Amino acid sequence: MAGNFENHFLDDEIFGIVSAVAREKGMRAFVIGGFVRDCFLGRECKDIDIVVEGSGIELATAVGARVHSRVNVFRNFGTAMLRFRGMEIEFVGARRESYDRNSRKPVVEDGTLQEDQLRRDFTINAMAFSLQTEDFGSLVDPFGGIQDLAAGIIRTPLEPCRTYSDDPLRMLRAIRFATKLSTPELRFTIVPESLKAMGEMKDRMLILSRERIVEELNKILVTPKPSMAFQLLDETGLLEYVLPQLAALKGTETMEGKGHKENFSHTLEVLDNVAAAEIAAIAEGKLNDYDFEDGVETVKVRKSPNLWLRWAALLHDIGKPRSKKFDPQQGWTFHGHEHIGARMVPKIFQEMKMPLNEKMKYVQKLVGLHLRPIALVTEEVTDSAVRRLLFDAGNDIDDLMLLCDADITSKNPNKVARLHNNFVLVRQKLVEVEAKDEIRNFKNPITGEHVMEVYGIPPCREIGIIKDYVKDSILDGVIGNNFEEADALMRRKAEEIGLVPVK
Ligand code: ATP
Ligand code: MG
Numbered sequence: 001m002a003g004n005f006e007n008h009f010l011d012d013e014i015f016g017i018v019s020a021v022a023r024e025k026g027m028r029a030f031v032i033g034g035f036v037r038d039c040f041l042g043r044e045c046k047d048i049d050i051v052v053e054g055s056g057i058e059l060a061t062a063v064g065a066r067v068h069s070r071v072n073v074f075r076n077f078g079t080a081m082l083r084f085r086g087m088e089i090e091f092v093g094a095r096r097e098s099y100d101r102n103s104r105k106p107v108v109e110d111g112t113l114q115e116d117q118l119r120r121d122f123t124i125n126a127m128a129f130s131l132q133t134e135d136f137g138s139l140v141d142p143f144g145g146i147q148d149l150a151a152g153i154i155r156t157p158l159e160p161c162r163t164y165s166d167d168p169l170r171m172l173r174a175i176r177f178a179t180k181l182s183t184p185e186l187r188f189t190i191v192p193e194s195l196k197a198m199g200e201m202k203d204r205m206l207i208l209s210r211e212r213i214v215e216e217l218n219k220i221l222v223t224p225k226p227s228m229a230f231q232l233l234d235e236t237g238l239l240e241y242v243l244p245q246l247a248a249l250k251g252t253e254t255m256e257g258k259g260h261k262e263n264f265s266h267t268l269e270v271l272d273n274v275a276a277a278e279i280a281a282i283a284e285g286k287l288n289d290y291d292f293e294d295g296v297e298t299v300k301v302r303k304s305p306n307l308w309l310r311w312a313a314l315l316h317d318i319g320k321p322r323s324k325k326f327d328p329q330q331g332w333t334f335h336g337h338e339h340i341g342a343r344m345v346p347k348i349f350q351e352m353k354m355p356l357n358e359k360m361k362y363v364q365k366l367v368g369l370h371l372r373p374i375a376l377v378t379e380e381v382t383d384s385a386v387r388r389l390l391f392d393a394g395n396d397i398d399d400l401m402l403l404c405d406a407d408i409t410s411k412n413p414n415k416v417a418r419l420h421n422n423f424v425l426v427r428q429k430l431v432e433v434e435a436k437d438e439i440r441n442f443k444n445p446i447t448g449e450h451v452m453e454v455y456g457i458p459p460c461r462e463i464g465i466i467k468d469y470v471k472d473s474i475l476d477g478v479i480g481n482n483f484e485e486a487d488a489l490m491r492r493k494a495e496e497i498g499l500v501p502v503k
Pocket of ligand 2 (some may be wrong): 034047
């Protein structure tokens with residue numbers, strides 16, 4: 001098979017080097033998987049997988065020596081990885097696999113390229129480019145991956161039930177690839193036999209670790225239109241295994257002729273809105289990420305999606321089922337769902353084995369505050385309400401505003417337009433108040449140490465009372481955000497509660 005391709009897929013020097021080293025070692029090597037797929041899709045791919053008939057570690061070590069690059073060897077997996085000019089190149093020996101029903105861990109033996117391709121998850125992920133000198137760059141595509149790619153089809157090389165039963169993670173991967181590869185021009189679909197097999201094999205999800213599930217979910221969430229994946233998870237019945245709290249948002253109820261919003265589809269709409277708005281804001285360089293390094297705040301312009309903002313969108317209404325009530329006058333209400341939701345966040349993170357650190361706190365904060373900006377739209381926008389919002393949201397105010405704006409969904413386009421317009425006013429007000437009062441990084445001008453020093457008292461309740469009084473007065477605009485006014489107010493309040501200054 002002579003592969004005279006009129007393309008430049010393997011122009012990078014590294015492919016020539018791997019080819020030459022493999023030849024010297026008498027091994028056959030191929031580029032396989034995601035890199036090949038992404039070449040044909042015209043997508044950038046910096047991860048290169050090389051499959052070798054022979055030892056992947058041996059070839060990697062030899063290539064590493066040639067390019068003076070350190071090789072990371074993973075003996076347990078029989079793989080090795082090296083970095084070269086911004087690319088990550090992973091080497092693995094071609095394998096033949098068989099599975100034990102009770103685990104994801106297959107019995108692995110050395111095999112040929114053909115056998116290795118058979119164990120790959122999808123036809124579009126099983127394509128390989130030869131690195132042999134005689135047919136360098138020719139495509140080895142035993143299952144018609146190239147046709148499936150052109151038609152936007154996700155299909156397993158082997159019988160789908162067997163494929164998914166062997167490794168149920170592949171069900172989530174199918175959904176992820178369908179979602180990630182879809183574009184406005186070409187929507188990827190999972191073939192019906194495969195979808196049916198997922199429904200039948202859904203119990204196999206139970207053998208997967210939470211970490212693996214979350215890894216897929218995270219990759220799904222940062223795609224430009226993640227709703228598609230959640231619809232597929234729902235249709236196949238996998239959602240219950242992935243995130244049952246989300247499945248609980250499904251459905252509507254009618255009482256006395258009154259219905260309510262379908263909260264699952266609403267959530268998905270908000271998630272897509274957030275993704276679109278964030279992508280647009282990133283393109284305009286409008287979003288910042290704040291971090292603390294050695295106690296100093298650093299600000300960086302956001303360049304890629306914030307996964308945790310997507311989680312916040314996904315979970316923003318998660319408290320609705322538990323807060324739902326029917327009131328004959330008002331109809332259905334979900335009072336306090338934002339607080340119930342915020343309380344559910346740590347539990348969900350814990351169940352999913354996700355980090356319980358400041359990322360979780362950020363999600364929790366956004367869920368808990370997600371109604372606040374819109375309340376400003378419908379009520380009067382006072383400086384003091386804006387200051388309180390800025391104080392509570394801190395540096396996350398822009399993400400909160402983005403989420404809240406994305407949360408405006410309705411079947412009535414006039415209503416949506418009106419709310420979005422009013423939202424612009426709230427944004428303006430936020431900018432004005434922030435410029436004037438600098439609340440975003442509010443630090444109480446009155447510290448506990450200062451109170452203790454002035455009144456010669458040990459740590460006690462009164463200090464908290466005074467500090468809160470000063471803080472509230474600043475946020476309510478009674479005094480300015482500066483030390484002089486704050487100190488004067490502290491002295492008045494302290495006198496009122498019977499404290500006498502020692503100096
Ligand atoms: P991307 O990295 O862009 O998400 P990818 O196709 O490179 O996509 P990886 O998870 O990096 O995906 O896996 C590399 C290749 O390994 C895949 O293209 C596929 O051929 C194979 N593969 C990965 N996971 C599995 C699996 N669970 N079952 C079968 N084959 C798999
Ligand atoms: Mg990859």
